[in-house]
Amino acid sequence: MPSPLVAVLMGSSSDLAAMQPAADVLAELGVPVEVRALSAHRSPEQAIEFARSAAKNGFKVLICGAGGAAHLAGVVAAHALLPVIGVPLARSLGGLDALYSTVQMPPGIPVATVAIDGALNAGLLAATILALGDPLLATRLRARREETTGKVLASDDEVREKGSRLLD
Numbered sequence: 638m639p640s641p642l643v644a645v646l647m648g649s650s651s652d653l654a655a656m657q658p659a660a661d662v663l664a665e666l667g668v669p670v671e672v673r674a675l676s677a678h679r680s681p682e683q684a685i686e687f688a689r690s691a692a693k694n695g696f697k698v699l700i701c702g703a704g705g706a707a708h709l710a711g712v713v714a715a716h717a718l719l720p721v722i723g724v725p726l727a728r729s730l731g732g733l734d735a736l737y738s739t740v741q742m743p744p745g746i747p748v749a750t751v752a753i754d755g756a757l758n759a760g761l762l763a764a765t766i767l768a769l770g771d772p773l774l775a776t777r778l779r780a781r782r783e784e785t786t787g788k789v790l791a792s793d794d795e796v797r798e799k800g801s802r803l804l805d
């Protein structure tokens with residue numbers, strides 16, 4: 638088993654379904670991942686220890702998802718000199734609470750925040766960062782993007798066809 642390059646962290650095991658797309662897309666792209674539930678509030682020592690030792694343990698990018706008072710990404714970013722991607726999760730208030738908690742970092746400690754429930758894009762962004770030094774991964778990402786474009790073009794054809802039938 639290759640050592641994980643990306644950690645997909647979440648504040649609670651109840652976040653797993655929302656965070657799974659990040660782990661899945663990274664696995665699809667051949668990026669080894671470790672998935673953990675570590676709470677900034679309820680297991681702070683373990684969360685901080687993970688962040689402090691992450692670079693030494695070979696991680697290159699950390700993805701952190703949490704809902705509510707979502708401080709996991711910020712706390713992890715404060716303790717790790719690695720790119721941290723925050724995923725605000727819609728657990729209450731439509732996820733706006735988690736969005737503001739994740740995105741409004743003070744100057745000096747960056748968290749790259751994706752959309753509410755944006756775990757898939759968090760995985761893709763982590764892969765894109767890694768692809769800067771990995772041409773094979775860049776090729777896989779390009780192929781995935783072409784696939785996405787192909788699906789949109791197919792849906793465009795379908796909409797045009799249905800639309801022109803409506804005009805008949």
Ligand code: RP5
Nearest residue numbers: 648649651652703704705728
């Ligand atoms: C946050 O509180 C977690 O990230 C989760 O989204 C939310 C609720 O956690 P549980 O009460 O389901 O464990 O810290």
